[in-house]
Amino acid sequence: MSACDDYGAMVPLFLDDELRRFEAEDFRKHIASCAGCRQLLVEEQVLSQLLRHTRPLY
Amino acid sequence: MSSNEHAKQESTAGIEHIDGLYGYAFVLTQNRTVVEDLVQETTFAQFERWGDCGMIALHVFIDQAKSPFIRLHINALRCFVPLSDFVQPDVAENREQPALHIESHDAYVGKLERRQVRAAIQQLPEEAREVILLREWEELSYREIATVLDCPVGTVMSRLARARSKLRDFLLPNNYPSGEKAEATE
Numbered sequence: 001m002s003a004c005d006d007y008g009a010m011v012p013l014f015l016d017d018e019l020r021r022f023e024a025e026d027f028r029k030h031i032a033s034c035a036g037c038r039q040l041l042v043e044e045q046v047l048s049q050l051l052r053h054t055r056p057l058y
Numbered sequence: 059m060s061s062n063e064h065a066k067q068e069s070t071a072g073i074e075h076i077d078g079l080y081g082y083a084f085v086l087t088q089n090r091t092v093v094e095d096l097v098q099e100t101t102f103a104q105f106e107r108w109g110d111c112g113m114i115a116l117h118v119f120i121d122q123a124k125s126p127f128i129r130l131h132i133n134a135l136r137c138f139v140p141l142s143d144f145v146q147p148d149v150a151e152n153r154e155q156p157a158l159h160i161e162s163h164d165a166y167v168g169k170l171e172r173r174q175v176r177a178a179i180q181q182l183p184e185e186a187r188e189v190i191l192l193r194e195w196e197e198l199s200y201r202e203i204a205t206v207l208d209c210p211v212g213t214v215m216s217r218l219a220r221a222r223s224k225l226r227d228f229l230l231p232n233n234y235p236s237g238e239k240a241e242a243t244e
Contacts, residue, residue, distance in 0.1 A: 012218065012222065013215075016193065016199075016200065016218075017199075018199070018200055030137065032138040033059070043226075043230065044222070046167060046230065047222060047225060047226055047229065047230060048194060050171065050175055050229060050230075051175060051179075051190065051195070051225070052195070053168075053171065053175075054171065054172045054175040054193055055195040056142075
């Protein structure tokens with residue numbers, strides 16, 4: 001498994017705020033230098049925002 | 059404040075929560091009959107759990123306001139709600155718009171988006187639907203979801219990955235294909 005596979009698997013955990021602090025920092029460093037993983041992060045964010053946008057208000 | 063005033067204030071707060079439950083259940087199901095059953099079941103279960111004493115039950119009901127919402131949510135997801143009912147647009151949305159009424163593009167896209175997303179969510183298997191809504195709508199942590207669903211955190215993570223993978227396929231088909239990354243196994 002390549003490094004990008006590992007970081008790709010971390011994308012949802014990062015967005016869900018489920019990474020430990022040092023893991024999140026490591027992830028941010030990788031994202032800053034990897035366009036592929038950055039794109040993955042953006043796409044996951046789009047999906048998450050789409051879902052939250054349709055949340056019913058109560 | 060007298061004890062009577064205090065009790066009255068608590069009762070009012072309890073009623074407000076019940077109103078909230080009705081509203082939320084209706085958004086989820088779009089079906090008044092189902093809403094009645096869900097709210098009754100939810101509030102009953104909540105009160106039963108904490109004993110017969112009405113005031114104590116009310117205290118707990120108010121303190122744990124989030125809890126009945128979650129319970130209701132899961133009840134709603136588990137009960138049989140036909141797709142047509144779940145994604146049924148608001149009556150107002152179905153009405154013919156007057157000729158001179160020009161709906162903003164954003165509002166139109168918003169309605170369309172809402173229908174598509176809810177239809178996509180409805181197509182998910184029940185387990186995937188539960189976790190994605192508890193995460194994206196209720197904003198629970200993985201650990202909280204695991205507690206609510208009584209399953210390991212790892213199971214929550216794998217169900218979420220599968221749910222997101224399917225939703226990407228439904229809603230964002232032009233983006234990257236769902237590969238092995240998102241297909242974590244339990």
